[in-house]
């Protein structure tokens with residue numbers, strides 16, 4: 001893995017949360033994007049060298065809706081960038097980690113992504129991201 005790419009935060013109300021994080025970081029979100037396959041609306045902030053991704057459910061079956069029902073809004077996942085996502089998925093599988101996808105899926109911000117099951121990574125939901133070529 002190369003570096004931490006972003007932190008994902010589950011929110012109940014995108015508009016209210018964008019306003020809150022705008023005041024917190026003193027910067028406006030640079031991008032809003034819906035990811036239909038995941039049932040989420042995302043909004044990105046750049047804070048120094050780091051990125052924060054806000055995630056709001058777009059329907060009741062969304063993973064974010066389920067997450068918030070169980071744990072409430074807040075820290076959701078941490079993403080690491082990789083150069084070759086398939087090679088990294090294979091390496092992690094061989095190391096005994098459970099992946100939530102067999103094949104990388106299309107994520108926000110022009111990335112290919114794959115999630116690791118939090119049960120196999122100390123309770124943390126980890127996302128691998130690779131820039132789409």
Ligand code: ZN
Pocket residue numbers: 006007008053077079127
């Ligand atoms: Zn993410």
